[in-house]
Amino acid sequence: MANLNQEQLTDYIRLFDHPELQPNATDQWYISALSEHDAGLNITLHSPFPCKALTHDITQYISQYVQKDVYLTIEANVSAVRQHAISNVKNIVAIASGKGGVGKSTTAVNVAQGLIAQGARVGILDADIYGPSIPHLLGIEDTQIQTTQQGKFVPVKVGQLHAMSIGLLVDKNDATVWRGPMASRAFMQLLNDTQWPALDYLIIDMPPGTGDIQLTLAQQVPVAAAVIVTTPQNLALADAIKGIAMFDKVSVPVLGVIENMSYHLCEACGHTSHIFGEGAANVLADDYQTPILGHLPLDASIQQLNAQGTLLNAENSSGDIAQLYRRIAIKIASQLYLDLDMASSHTPDLTIRNK
Numbered sequence: 001m002a003n004l005n006q007e008q009l010t011d012y013i014r015l016f017d018h019p020e021l022q023p024n025a026t027d028q029w030y031i032s033a034l035s036e037h038d039a040g041l042n043i044t045l046h047s048p049f050p051c052k053a054l055t056h057d058i059t060q061y062i063s064q065y066v067q068k069d070v071y072l073t074i075e076a077n078v079s080a081v082r083q084h085a086i087s088n089v090k091n092i093v094a095i096a097s098g099k100g101g102v103g104k105s106t107t108a109v110n111v112a113q114g115l116i117a118q119g120a121r122v123g124i125l126d127a128d129i130y131g132p133s134i135p136h137l138l139g140i141e142d143t144q145i146q147t148t149q150q151g152k153f154v155p156v157k158v159g160q161l162h163a164m165s166i167g168l169l170v171d172k173n174d175a176t177v178w179r180g181p182m183a184s185r186a187f188m189q190l191l192n193d194t195q196w197p198a199l200d201y202l203i204i205d206m207p208p209g210t211g212d213i214q215l216t217l218a219q220q221v222p223v224a225a226a227v228i229v230t231t232p233q234n235l236a237l238a239d240a241i242k243g244i245a246m247f248d249k250v251s252v253p254v255l256g257v258i259e260n261m262s263y264h265l266c267e268a269c270g271h272t273s274h275i276f277g278e279g280a281a282n283v284l285a286d287d288y289q290t291p292i293l294g295h296l297p298l299d300a301s302i303q304q305l306n307a308q309g310t311l312l313n314a315e316n317s318s319g320d321i322a323q324l325y326r327r328i329a330i331k332i333a334s335q336l337y338l339d340l341d342m343a344s345s346h347t348p349d350l351t352i353r354n355k
């Protein structure tokens with residue numbers, strides 16, 4: 001099919017489907033620029049959520065309709081889901097777990113990298129006051145925090161990720177003696193006193209569990225949505241349910257569940273074994289109507305890179321695991337956008353009529 005105009009191409013592009021996208025996620029996509037030259041067609045696709053990792057798939061999809069080589073650029077303009085006073089930050093997303101040690105911080109860092117790979121501007125804030133592990137995971141433990149002239153903390157830049165953690169400001173032993181209110185006050189101060197650059201997403205690595213401090217943070221931090229990380233064991237899943245209930249209590253939508261250490265893929269023979277059992281997270285997702293955002297393997301390279309403080313998910317890495325985190329990132333970004341869309345479509349009708 002030749003000579004398609006912008007409008008026709010927009011109609012086609014909205015029919016693009018992909019396992020990572022819910023069917024209505026493409027409803028607001030449009031072609032904002034289209035130009036033809038000797039080598040092919042330059043096309044700019046405008047999306048309300050970042051999805052650069054789909055460039056190849058979308059290019060192939062468009063190629064069915066045009067007889068030229070397609071050069072696609074995706075531009076995203078991320079909307080803020082919830083109003084709040086944290087300047088420069090559009091959306092705050094909490095990554096939480098009902099139980100410690102399930103890989104929440106690892107997932108938070110890699111999802112943040114996955115979002116960066118989609119073209120988003122991303123920060124990460126370590127709320128794990130009693131055991132801040134973000135500085136270690138990012139290899140910035142010895143970094144001195146700078147302050148602005150106004151006395152605000154400047155986040156540390158690791159690649160394109162902007163990071164801040166209480167672990168960079170206070171001695172580990174000082175933080176562990178903080179009581180609940182003291183800890184949540186310290187965290188809120190950190191959130192408010194950091195000079196974030198313009199960010200589409202600020203990922204918050206929540207402290208594990210569903211106790212008072214977690215509930216207070218879930219309540220006080222203007223979170224747009226939460227993501228729950230779990231492992232497949234029954235105990236972890238039972239705690240994940242408590243996590244969903246906690247966010248429900250404070251009216252924060254849960255975008256879904258990430259099952260970490262879901263399976264082990266043998267490097268030698270390629271056999272997949274579900275060491276901790278299979279399918280339980282899917283049951284949880286069905287029971288609580290919360291989508292599964294992804295299953296991540298138990299993989300020695302994740303553990304090794306974490307131990308070295310090296311990022312697994314460097315922006316151009318094409319590794320399989322990096323790919324899984326990117327898919328999860330697209331799901332989070334598109335799901336958050338759909339939540340916004342639903343919220344705005346439920347805005348009450350304020351037209352005043354004569355009785």
Ligand SMILES: Nc1ncnc2c1ncn2[C@@H]1O[C@H](COP(=O)(O)OP(=O)(O)OP(=O)(O)O)[C@@H](O)[C@H]1O
Binds near residue numbers: 133298
């Ligand atoms: N998918 C994975 N494969 C292998 N090792 C992993 C995986 N995910 C996390 N780990 C390892 O498990 C350990 C715990 O991970 P992490 O610190 O991210 O968990 P957490 O849930 O944030 O813990 P905490 O409860 O202390 O906050 C780390 O040693 C990490 O390297």
